[in-house]
Amino acid sequence: MSDAPNNQSPSPHEVRLFGDTGMPWRPVSPKLATARLLVLSVFLGPLLVALLVLAALVWKGFWVGVLLVALALATGAWLIRRQVPAITWAEGEEELVVRRGRMFRTLVSVPYGRLQFVDVQSGPLERRFGMATVELHTASPQSGGQIPGLPTAEAEALRERLAARGESQRAGL
Amino acid sequence: MSTAEPTPTPATEPTPTTPPTPQPEWRHLHPLSPLLKGGIAFVAVLAYIVSQQADSFFGAQRDDPTNGHLGWAAVGVLVVLLGIIAGAWVSWRFSRFRVGDALIELRTGVLFRQHRQVRFDRIQAVDLGRPLLARLTGLSEVVVQSAGGKDSHLKLSFLTDAQAQQVREQLMALAGRSDEVAANPAAATSHHASAAGGSEWGGAQLTDEDYADLPAPPPVGQPILAIPNLRILQSILYSGPGLVIALAIPALVVSIALGVPEMVAWLGPMTVAVGSSHLKRLTQECNFELLHQGDRLRIRHGLTDLRTTTVPLHRIQAVEVSQSLPWRLTGWWRIQVNVAGAGAGGDDVTQTVLMPVGNREEALRVLTLVHPGIPRGAALAALEGDGPAEGFVTTSTRARSLDPLSWRRQGYAVLPEGLLTRRGGWYRAAQFVPHARIQSLKVEQGPVQRRRGVATVRLMSTVGPVSPVVAHLDEPEAVRLLAEQVVRSSQARQRA
Incomplete structure (x- = not known):
């Protein structure tokens, strides 16, 4: 049977749910945090300013709104600062593994042979920071992994490698 | 029949250099x-x-x-x-x-x-x-x-x-x-x-010309299941909402007869809402027949809209056998499958039902038909068993408080051909996914789970009603399952 010989083999690239041991984990670009902070402040910043003006000129009750928005901004910024470094990925012999989340951790392992296609997306903001998002698609829509914020060159290289590996290990549905 | 055919048509022997066959x-x-x-x-x-x-x-x-x-x-x-x-x-x-x-x-x-x-x-x-x-x-x-x-x-x-x-x-x-x-x-x-x-x-x-007026070919295949309509009706009534309807309709009749408008006002819409979805299920599952023919299954069902679905056996991605709490009394099971492409739209849900209702023996028969590699003992353990018998790895006692009812049951077993998972203390369900059909694996761990040192492993299949999951495995066990499954799946894919 296929599984018998592999039961005890101590793999050098062990998958770990957390920590830096085992597989060669790679972080995503720290600029992703900057980009996300920028998006956050573009959404909440004008609101904060508007509320500030209203509170100063119209009615003091708006200070509650100011406080709430400021709190949301601070929480969002803290979350982004924590979450972005938690996104790590690694290429194994058989699979690509993406980990994310600190509070609620998830780990997705996508075998190369199961990849249907790979998307490399890059919006205007991401392009400005020289990043791209690599999205892995399998035959199951929920199962694909996503690696946001890869430096463009690295994303392209990854796509090439994945294409080559998918070709050599391809299987039908 | 194949010997009677004088010559195979050009299409039966596809050669790398396609001859210019007339379109x-x-x-x-x-x-x-x-x-x-x-x-x-x-x-x-x-x-x-x-x-x-x-x-x-x-x-x-x-x-x-x-x-x-x-x-x-x-x-x-x-x-x-x-x-x-x-x-x-x-x-x-x-x-x-x-x-x-x-x-x-x-x-x-x-x-x-x-x-x-x-x-x-x-x-x-x-x-x-x-x-x-x-x-x-x-x-x-x-x-x-x-x-x-x-x-x-x-x-x-x-x-x-x-x-x-x-x-x-x-x-x-x-x-x-x-x-x-x-x-x-x-x-x-x-x-x-x-x-x-x-x-x-x-x-x-x-x-x-060939079609002219050929009679429809007789229904070929070996019948596996034919569910009497009465049992379908019963099976729908033996469910929580079914029970509600069974009680609500007499109550409605009585309240109309006695002239209590307030009662009708809230009971009526509720009955209609619950009833229509169940009526739809009833009309879809009536006249249910499952036939086996060579390498494919043929499902026939429908009261007004008669449908015949043909599914090649090797296209079945995952299979689930489940039993709701009321069905425990009657010993009924339901079998659903994932077939890529089917069930993606909202309306064709029943294409994925291989057995709307059936007893344990019928369930096992269908299960071994779909995946002959499941031994009877393992299948029984998956349906009704608990504990580590038949090679099941289950939730450890550490996560007992997270699943007070089902911690003994939920787990997985590795079979030569695929992964067998089971879960549910009250609502029992068991899934089987061939190693080669697992699309990807996902491990999740929330804050409470982390404190207990457990993690949930999801086996991703194609779109469908079956989504196998092994909840609250010990963290080392989850990691081991992940690492080993990647190797098993890869080997299975290469063999296929």
Whole structure:
């Protein structure tokens, strides 16, 4: 049977749910945090300013709104600062593994042979920071992994490698 | 049958250098089909006219909506009708299909032309459907499902029953073969024999003349299940909502009889809401039959809309056997499967049901049919057992408080061919996914789980009702499952 010989083999690239041991984990670009902070402040910043003006000129009750928005901004910024470094990925012999989340951790392992296609997306903001998002698609829509914020060159290289590996290990549905 | 065939047609032996075989003719759908497709509108117009006529017949001139211009109104209606018929005729003229060497093609549309083609090796299942109106006129539709998602079906609606059956047979024979040839050249010869044996028309390119008036082929295949309608009705009643309906309808009748409007006001809508969904399930699951023929399963079901779905066995991605709490009393089980492409749309949920209700023996029979590699002991343990028997790895005592009822049961077992998972203390369910069919693996861990040192492993399959998951495994166990499963899946894929 296929599984018998592999039961005890101590793999050098062990998958770990957390920590830096085992597989060669790679972080995503720290600029992703900057980009996300920028998006956050573009959404909440004008609101904060508007509320500030209203509170100063119209009615003091708006200070509650100011406080709430400021709190949301601070929480969002803290979350982004924590979450972005938690996104790590690694290429194994058989699979690509993406980990994310600190509070609620998830780990997705996508075998190369199961990849249907790979998307490399890059919006205007991401392009400005020289990043791209690599999205892995399998035959199951929920199962694909996503690696946001890869430096463009690295994303392209990854796509090439994945294409080559998918070709050599391809299987039908 | 295959020995009786004098020479195989060119399509039966695909060679790398495709010889210039004459392309098969484009064929038209049945002339009535546009009218059936727009059936409701047509019937509505007709019914309106008839009702108007009926009024004037009985001499009722109370409210003539045309204010005396009956003649003009009649002309108007006639023009509209002619317009509908002309439009229908044009759309019929322009929709054509053909079954070629490697793909089936359908062209539709006049202004916005659409040309859809499905390669045989991408066909996941072929459906035969007979909605009520089509059934009255002796027509059927053929739905070719590919794995492209919700809108990727190729629908031939409508053909005569005999034609539809034959197109289905032809497609299934071709689909099965080209898939196997691509996947495994060594097994192709034996498979080809079985495919040709299953169908006299395997690979033949039929033209309209061949169809002429052939009788519909008899229902081939070995019957596996035939569920009596009474049991389907019972099975639906033996559920929480079913019980509610069973109580609500007498209560409703009584409250109407006694004249309690407040009672009717809230009981009525509730009954209708719960009842309609269950009525839909009832009409879909009535007359349920499961047939096994060679390498495929044939599911027949439906009260008004009779559907026959043909699923190649090797296209089944995952299977689930489940039992709700009320069914524990009767010992009934339900079997659902994931087939790529099916069940992606909202309306074809029942295509994924292999057994709407059945006892344990029937469930085991269907299960071993779908996956012969599941030993009986393991299957029984998955259905009703708990603890580490039969190689099951279960939730540890550490996560006991997270699953007070089901911690003993939920777990997984590794079989040579696939992964068997089970869960649920009250609502029992067991899933089986072949190693090669696991799309990807996902491990999740929330804050509470982290404190307990456990994690949940999800096995991702294609879209469908089956989503196998092993909740609250010990963290090292989860990591071990992940690491080993990657290797097992990869080896299984290479063997396939």
